Amino acid sequence: MTNFNTLMRTEIVEALKEFKFIWLTLFFVILGVTQPLINKYMDIILENVGGADGITIDPNRPTPSSAEVLLSTVSGQFNQIGLIILTISFMGLIAGDRNSGMQDFILTRPVSLASYLLSKLASHWLISMFSISIGAAVSYTYTMMLFGSFSFSNFLLFLILYSFWILYVVSLTILISTFVKSPILIAVTTILISMILIIAKGFNHILFQLSPGSILTLAENQLQSMQDLNYFAILTCLFFILFNIYLANLKMKKS
Amino acid sequence: MITVEKLHKTIKKRKILCDISFSITKGECVGLLGPNGAGKTTLIKCITGILQHEQGEITFNSAPIMQHKKNIGYLSQHTDFKSWMTCEESLLFFGKLSGVDDEALRENISVVLEEVGLKDKENYKVEQLSGGMKQRLGIAQAILHQPLLLILDEPVSALDPIGRNEVKKLIARLKKRTTIIISTHILDDASEFCDRYIIIKNGMIVGNINDEFQKSDRKRILVKIENSPQAKETLSNTDFEKIEIVSYNTYLLTGVEELELKTVVNDFAQKEINTISIEFYEKGLEEIFLEMVSDT
Incomplete structure (x- = not known):
C-alpha cells in the first residue's frame, strides 16, 4: 500500500508539473460550454460568421430540453473529441516509463506489478475525472441557465457512472501499452476500441449487456431521467477493468 | 551468494536463455559478456525479477531471489529519470519504494550523493544533468538502500570518455564492498574490474573463466x-x-x-x-x- 501511495503521488505531482490538470480541465470546460451555446445561439453564430447562405434554420424548431442538451454534450463532445484528447494525454502512461528505463528501476524494487499498474490506473482516472467533472459541472450550469433546470442528483449519478467508463478506458490503455510500444499506436488502438464499444451500443441489447460499453448507456439514461440502475452493467464494467489489469500484469511478467 | 540453475526463458516463442547455470560468491565482481542480442539483459531481468522465467531457479543466499529484492541494486541499460524531479527527489522516490524509512533515507541520500560526486547537484533537476551525471545518479539510486548485490547493465557504453572515466572510478570504489555483476560488451572496461567472466552466446553460457585462468591461458x-x-x-x-x-x-x-x-x-x-x-x-x-x- 505504501508503494502504491508513493507511485500514485508521483503520477499526480507529475500531472501538476506538466500542467495537465489545467489544460485538460480547460479543454473539457470548452467542450462542456460549446454544446449548450451552439444549441441556443446557432442562428446568431451562423449570422455572425456570415455562413448562413444556403442554410435554412426552422424558426419553429422545438427548443431542446436541458436533458437533451446534456446528453448531446456527453455523447457528442465528451465521448468523441474528449475521449480522443484524454487518450492522447495518457498514451505514454506505461510506454514512457518503459522507454526511459524508469519501469525497470521501479520493478527491481520490492514493488509488485499489481501495485504499479493499479497506481497508474487510479492516478490517471483521478486526473481525468477531475477535468471531466469540472467540464461537466460548467456544462450543467450553462445548460440550467439556458434551457431550464435539471435534477442535480441525476447529473451526479451520471457523473459517477460515467467515471466507471473512464476507468475502463484507462485500464484498456494500460492493457494495450503492455502489447504495443509506440505511444501513438497505443492511443489509436484505444480510441478505436472505445469508439467501437460506443457505436455498438445499439446493435444487440442482450449482447451489449455483456460489453463494458453498457455502463455508458446506463450513465446516459440518468440524463434522460430513466431511473433504472442496472447493477449488471456496473459489474460487467468492473469485471472488464479487472480483466484488463490482470492481462496486463500477466503480459508484463512474461516479456 | 547467488545461484542460477538451469534457467530457461522464452519470449515470443524464441528461446532467449537456455540452460543457464552459474553461481557468484560474496565479494566477487563478475562480468557478463556477450555480443548484442546474446541474452545478457534478459538474464539480468530474470535475476532482478523484472521478468519471470519458465524453468530453473534463481536463489540468493539459498532463498528465492524474489524474497531478496531489497538486497539488489540495479542500474538499467537506458538510464533516465523523471526529468522534472531534482536529484534529491529522485532518490527520495526510489528510496521509499525500496522500503527505507524516512530518517535513514535522508541520511543515505546525503552519503550516496557525496559518494557519486553529485553532492552539490542535489537540487538540480534531472534534465539539467549531463549523461555522465545521470549515470552516476543511476548508480546512486542503485546503492541507496545499501544492497548486497549490485547489477549494472552496460554502465558505461553510452557515455563519452569523460563520463566513462567518472563511472569507472566509481565502480572501482564500489567493488571493494559489494558483490557486482556487470553486463557489458566493452571488454577493456570489464577487464578493469572483473574477477571472473561469464560469456554468453545465443542464450547459452559458452565460457566461465576467472582472471587467473585467463592470465595463464x-x-x-x-x-x-x-x-x-x-x-x-x-x-x-x-x-x-x-x-x-x-x-x-x-x-x-x-x-x-x-x-x-x-x-x-x-x-x-x-x-x-x-x-x-x-x-x-x-x-x-x-x-x-x-x-x-x-x-x-
Whole structure:
C-alpha cells in the first residue's frame, strides 16, 4: 500500500508539473460550454460568421430540453473529441516509463506489478475525472441557465457512472501499452476500441449487456431521467477493468 | 551468494536463455559478456525479477531471489529519470519504494550523493544533468538502500570518455564492498574490474573463466626462426598445448613453460636452426572472447 501511495503521488505531482490538470480541465470546460451555446445561439453564430447562405434554420424548431442538451454534450463532445484528447494525454502512461528505463528501476524494487499498474490506473482516472467533472459541472450550469433546470442528483449519478467508463478506458490503455510500444499506436488502438464499444451500443441489447460499453448507456439514461440502475452493467464494467489489469500484469511478467 | 540453475526463458516463442547455470560468491565482481542480442539483459531481468522465467531457479543466499529484492541494486541499460524531479527527489522516490524509512533515507541520500560526486547537484533537476551525471545518479539510486548485490547493465557504453572515466572510478570504489555483476560488451572496461567472466552466446553460457585462468591461458610466445624443415618436426615433439604456423618461418606457441622453451631453443641450436627472435605475447580478453563467441 505504501508503494502504491508513493507511485500514485508521483503520477499526480507529475500531472501538476506538466500542467495537465489545467489544460485538460480547460479543454473539457470548452467542450462542456460549446454544446449548450451552439444549441441556443446557432442562428446568431451562423449570422455572425456570415455562413448562413444556403442554410435554412426552422424558426419553429422545438427548443431542446436541458436533458437533451446534456446528453448531446456527453455523447457528442465528451465521448468523441474528449475521449480522443484524454487518450492522447495518457498514451505514454506505461510506454514512457518503459522507454526511459524508469519501469525497470521501479520493478527491481520490492514493488509488485499489481501495485504499479493499479497506481497508474487510479492516478490517471483521478486526473481525468477531475477535468471531466469540472467540464461537466460548467456544462450543467450553462445548460440550467439556458434551457431550464435539471435534477442535480441525476447529473451526479451520471457523473459517477460515467467515471466507471473512464476507468475502463484507462485500464484498456494500460492493457494495450503492455502489447504495443509506440505511444501513438497505443492511443489509436484505444480510441478505436472505445469508439467501437460506443457505436455498438445499439446493435444487440442482450449482447451489449455483456460489453463494458453498457455502463455508458446506463450513465446516459440518468440524463434522460430513466431511473433504472442496472447493477449488471456496473459489474460487467468492473469485471472488464479487472480483466484488463490482470492481462496486463500477466503480459508484463512474461516479456 | 547467488545461484542460477538451469534457467530457461522464452519470449515470443524464441528461446532467449537456455540452460543457464552459474553461481557468484560474496565479494566477487563478475562480468557478463556477450555480443548484442546474446541474452545478457534478459538474464539480468530474470535475476532482478523484472521478468519471470519458465524453468530453473534463481536463489540468493539459498532463498528465492524474489524474497531478496531489497538486497539488489540495479542500474538499467537506458538510464533516465523523471526529468522534472531534482536529484534529491529522485532518490527520495526510489528510496521509499525500496522500503527505507524516512530518517535513514535522508541520511543515505546525503552519503550516496557525496559518494557519486553529485553532492552539490542535489537540487538540480534531472534534465539539467549531463549523461555522465545521470549515470552516476543511476548508480546512486542503485546503492541507496545499501544492497548486497549490485547489477549494472552496460554502465558505461553510452557515455563519452569523460563520463566513462567518472563511472569507472566509481565502480572501482564500489567493488571493494559489494558483490557486482556487470553486463557489458566493452571488454577493456570489464577487464578493469572483473574477477571472473561469464560469456554468453545465443542464450547459452559458452565460457566461465576467472582472471587467473585467463592470465595463464594467455601466455604465448612468438618464435621466429630461419626457415628449416626440421623446425616443425622439433616443435611437434614438445608438450606445447598448441602450435600455430603464423608464417613460413614464424610459430606461435601456446601453454608455454619456461623450461620447455629453453629445451626448444637448445634443440634448435643443436640442429643448427638459427633463432631470429623470441617474442612474448599475451592473448587479451578480447581474443579469448572472440574465440568463444565466433561461429567457426
